Amino acid sequence: MKKHHQDIRDLIYVHLNQSDQYVISYGIEFDEFVAAFSGSLNHLLLLKHRFDDAEFNVHTLLEYCPEDKIHKMAAEDVYGYGDFCWIDFIEEEVLNELTGQEMAELLYLGHHKHHLKLPFYNKLGNRFVYLAHDDGWFNKIYYRSFKDFFHLLSEAISNKLGELKPEKSILGIRKKRTISKVNKEILLSLTPFIKEGICISLKAADHQRAKIEIPVWVVGDFANMDDMSEEYRHIAKQPCHAKIIFDKKTREWKLNII
Template sequence: MKNEDNDILYMHMQASERFVLFNGLSFREFTCSLPHGLNSILLLKHQYDGGDYNLNVLLESVSSDNITKLLKEDVRAYGDFCWIDFEEADSLEELEGRELAELLYVAHTKNHLDPPFFRKMNNQFVYLAQDDGWFNKIYFRSISTYYKMLGNLIPSKLESLKAERTWLGIRKKKELPTIPLDIISSLAPILAEGLVFSFRHVKFTRAKIEIPAWIVGDYLNMDEMHDDFIGRKVQGPDAFITFQRKEKVWESVINTTLYK
């Protein structure tokens, strides 16, 4: 089961470790949902042949100006797709053996020894994917950046879903604004438990759009997560994010029985 339709979004946030596990998030969706553009990136595991080879680290990089070319690639077909962003090109020349070893370790194991944020690179992310969109582990220097990314991602997924339901897929004028930071951050307690947003169960009415979410737990094996979700979805959702169309406001509702 590969979530080919990309119609669920699973997230398990580990705020203390500053990473989030995802199923249903692609590299393109991630990049296009960031509150700021993506810096240049150092490719740690990939099959892209359009990068610039660096003789100090013996790895390829992609400049911020060329990220759009990489976005056109089918990175899911790479298998492993891992990278770290960096601010200045000169920082690659300054990396020493131990730092390179840490980078290679995190790409190989998809885990860290020390927090994978490097002063020389001033990186904001470490992106570790296996079959991009199926299993993604992303480290965020700032968890608020994750919240902001999610606030852009969910409306984007909904707009795509609305376009599919429109005759001939013709997109209408964008209706949905970014979800405010306070609405996303209110979900932090259940994001930390492992949450699935189901876009296949979104309800569209004239008054509102309602996205249901279910707590499914902490998973590294995404096949098991999908199996658990199939069992959980027969019960009522644990939370909703709703968009009130008339007022043009977002709201979050969490089942209060979760905290009793």
């Protein structure tokens, strides 16, 4: 059982920094990230971790998680690692081509959770840089393409919603409700808000007979998640700024900006 703040399961905070190509988030964990990109993740060069089954690269003096062990790592208590940082890469041979300067940049990334230069390396072919402290509590992910971010957010919202309100079968056994993924276009429409920093509250979702309404609040730009949580508690008493709505009959999503 994962030991962490329960709110991580039902509150998502995202703040998008377009110029530096990263998103700071709360509420989306590594196992959810892996599920969203299942089958398309490459090997992970581990900058900070506690994974016991990693392999060692002699050139960088760093460990890495091969593609075929990513699901094993995702099943661990990654939150319990504390710092958890990695960058993906295509094949081990490319690690041996990294220069001293590039290795210094990678070590800086893992240590400071910030870049010296934008951390996209053609020789590595990386799509992401994943920098987390208490995974799911504070995550900073660099995206080569923000399409990947919107894909992750879409998957996370629908999966969390399905887990929060499980359906009961004829025998009364609770099973996860399958809810269609949120249209990327809807989430793209929220981009101006996401650039300011938003909270999406699954816990505060209004479950009606015909639809589910998920409230969205603009809370601002936070790097400290205690401060973000405090601001959310304050602002959640006020009317929300938007609602993401799931129509149970058509199984389609729509957005209502208030």
